[in-house]
Amino acid sequence: MTRLKTLLDEDSGTSAEQLSPVPCTNVENVERLNEKAFANRDFYVGDFKEILPHGKGKYTWSDGTVHEGDWEAGKMTGKGVLLWPSGAMYKGDISGGYLHGAGAFTAPDGSIYEGQWRMNRRHGFGRKKYSNSDVYEGEWKEGVHEGNGRYFWNNGNKYTGNWKRGKMHGRGAMEWVNGDQYNGCWLNGFRHGSGIYQYADGGYYFGTWTRGLKDGKGLFYPSGSKRPSLKKFCVSLGYDNGYKSALSQFPSLNLEECMVKKPSVKRSLSERISVSGVLRSSSRISHKTAENSRLSDSGREFIRHNSSGTFSLDSDAGQSEVQENTAVVYEREYMQGVMIKERIRNHGELSQKAEKRTKSHAKETKKSSCVGIIGGKNSYHLMLNLQLGIRYTVGKITPVPKREVRTADFGDRARITMFFPSKGSQFTPPHKSIDFYWKDYCPMVFRNLREMFKLDAAEYMMSICGDDGLTDFSSPGKSGSIFYLSHDDKFVIKTLKRSELKVLLKMLPKYYNHVKEYENTLITKFFGLHRITLPGRRKVRFVVMGNMFCTELRIHRRYDLKGSTHGRCTDKDKIRENTTLKDRDLSYEFHMDKSLRKFLFHQIAVDCTFLKSQQIIDYSLLLGLHFRAPEQLSGLLEDPNMMPKIESSPAGEGLTTEGELLFPSKGLLLVAHEPSSVSTEPGPHIRGRALRAFSLGDKEVDVLVPGTGRLRVQLGVNMPAQANHKLSHVEADSAEVELFEVYDVVLYMGIIDILQEYNAKKKAEHACKSVKFDPMSISAVDPELYAKRFIDFLNQKVFPEEP
Secondary structure, three states: OOOOOOOOOOOOOOOOOOOOOOOOOOEEEOOOOOEEEEOOOOEEEEEEEOOEEEEEEEEEOOOOOEEEEEEEOOEEEEEEEEEOOOOOEEEEEEEOOEEEEEEEEEOOOOOEEEEEEEOOEEEEEEEEEOOOOOEEEEEEEOOEEEEEEEEEOOOOOEEEEEEEOOEEEEEEEEEOOOOOEEEEEEEOOEEEEEEEEEOOOOOEEEEEEEOOEEOEEEEEEOOOOOOOOHHHHHHHOOOOOHHHHHHHHOOOOOOOOOOOOOOOOOOOOOOOOOHHHHOOOOOEEEEOOOOOOOOOOOOOEEEEEOOOOOEEEEEOOEEEEOOOOOOEEEEEEEEOOEEEEEEEEEHHHHHHHHHHHHHHHHHHHHHOOOHHHHOOHHHHHHHHHHHHHHHHHHHHHOOOOOOOOOHHHHOOOOEEEEEEOOOOOOOOOOOOOOOEEEEEEOHHHHHHHHHHOOOOHHHHHHHHHOOOOEEEEEOOOOOOOEEEEEOOOOEEEEEEOHHHHHHHHHHHHHHHHHHHHOOOOOEOOEEEEEEEEEOOOEEEEEEEEEOOOOOOOOOOEEEEEOOOOOOOOOOHHHOOOOOEEOHHHOOOEEEOOHHHHHHHHHHHHHHHHHHHHOOEEOOEEEEEEEEOOOHHHHHHOOOHHHOOEOOOOOOOOOOEOOOOOOOOOOOOEEEEOOHHHOOEOOOOOOOOOOOEEHHHOOEEEEEEEOOOEEEEOEOOEOEEEEEEEEEEEEEEOOEEEEEEEEEEEEEEEEEEOOOEEOOHHHHHHHHHHHHHOOOOOOOOOOHHHHHHHHHHHHHHHHOOOOO
């Protein structure tokens, strides 16, 4: 008989050996025909088939474990009851010696599970009542909560929504016993992403969270306010596509009362709301000659929500009650739980703001070259077609034996073409979209590129083709391209012009060799190249890329840096929550470890040499910043004792009610790299070893990020730095003093937009603009000059070497 190979329950307190009864076939004597005693002191009473238990019977092991029920050829199969000396008991289906099917398990600590089992693990739908009276009912996978489910804490708190690996993950709603509610996105047991927090007194807060703390922009509607409009709320914060996304992606939520958006869509702070300005009262200050210079502490405020459900406005000058006003709405901005900005608006101002942004977005969309194809119902059809095609291509190419690419894999014949009729065909499944033709370019090349980055074919398909779908968002540039983001944040899919497609196919052999040779390259990682032909012969071309901002940390600000100055600033009226800023908008210098900086510029030089060889210009460094709240603000965080904590339990890790400080805000710390201690893996845009830091004796390093964990430092990923913002010149004792604000930041970066050749059109553009503007200030210049200017700008202005 086969042993029970795995633990029945983590809470049973019973060892694997105790749960693995093995009958002995060495018969010492037989007292009666239906009884057998074994040499190891096991005993069986019941039916036999030849010498094996078969039928109904009761088997008692020498350690006291008992099974009474059905047997088949010496194995427990059918219905039965298992009793262990520890007091644990199982009653239900058993198959081949395993708990398999439906059954109830009572652990020694008194916890009870009733539901489905698979190979000794809770798997399927089930209900468990824990020893502390907490209750979970919902879906299980391999012994932990995964899927849809509800958890009831013994103190009255309740969560309903999605789970992953035993933690709240995805979309869900939390209700606290005091009447507060949160409805939105979760990540590993924490509020993370967009959602709505409803207070017991009727107030609402629409905003974003990072690992349980408010982080980013939001709107607060006090108790008694007019019920907020979902559509106006989306537009007022700059989420022009958020309304439709919410309707399609969160059908289970009450959208009349809340707005939620996928957690994978990262946001950045607007340049208009300067981090240096709003934190001026509390950030660290460095200066060159005057140690006594200080900034004013005026204007520092935060909101506290107390247990009675009322709100008070605290400041250094004192406290004053916030009076209910049905016309007042508060625009707020948070950084790791600290409110750093607040504006008081009324409903009329928000409505005008929403209308203005809606019209602006409509004008921008009208200019887009893809609007005729992407707009309306075609957006859904195109997204579905893309998923169908990628699923077909990856499924077709994956079984091909692994081999190195050949010259023929880059040629004109290296294509997969297929027709997808809506009714289906011999080779394609039926679908709910329109008929379309699919073309996949160089599939073997891109399969090998995916394997270089250890992307599993099944996970790749699930990321892009899963039920959660794709999120579409507009391009921040002039190209009018449409971007899709996978639900897990790993991949970005971009529409290409025909000219860009040709450039990519032309450079693909050299690109493949470059990525293969330099594992730390910062150049965009391409994982697929496709084309969809719709009725009317309209062609849409797509490229699948790794998302450079695939991280648990919120990207507070993004910059697109080219090194040119003409036209490289952002109109303040067009800056929104997710705006990508440009060269002249950058007001920070970033200082990092000497070795990290050396590795960075070595790779930038290598990548620019490759781009020069391909006659590429107009590329840029996409830079993402994650700011850490200064230590001086830690005392201003909302009082963790104002709200009750959720009881510690398998599903309640890290959860507190609104205002709870989960982790103290401290600076970043570089530590020696320990692979077993790293909490997260880098995204699919990076590979290679951890970087070495000069400050730690040239050892490979990780960065400790309070509230997130230990992250591996790699080129372009999780790179710690200090952001210096120059404030002003002050005369002190007849000496000139330079004041700086200094912040800890985590940097994410990569070189993007590498598909523009310096062709005849660009040469003509250079000639025309050189007449009106400084030739060194315009983007369209010779590739040699472009690369030099790009590197010099990063070296001198963005990442200057410390004296």
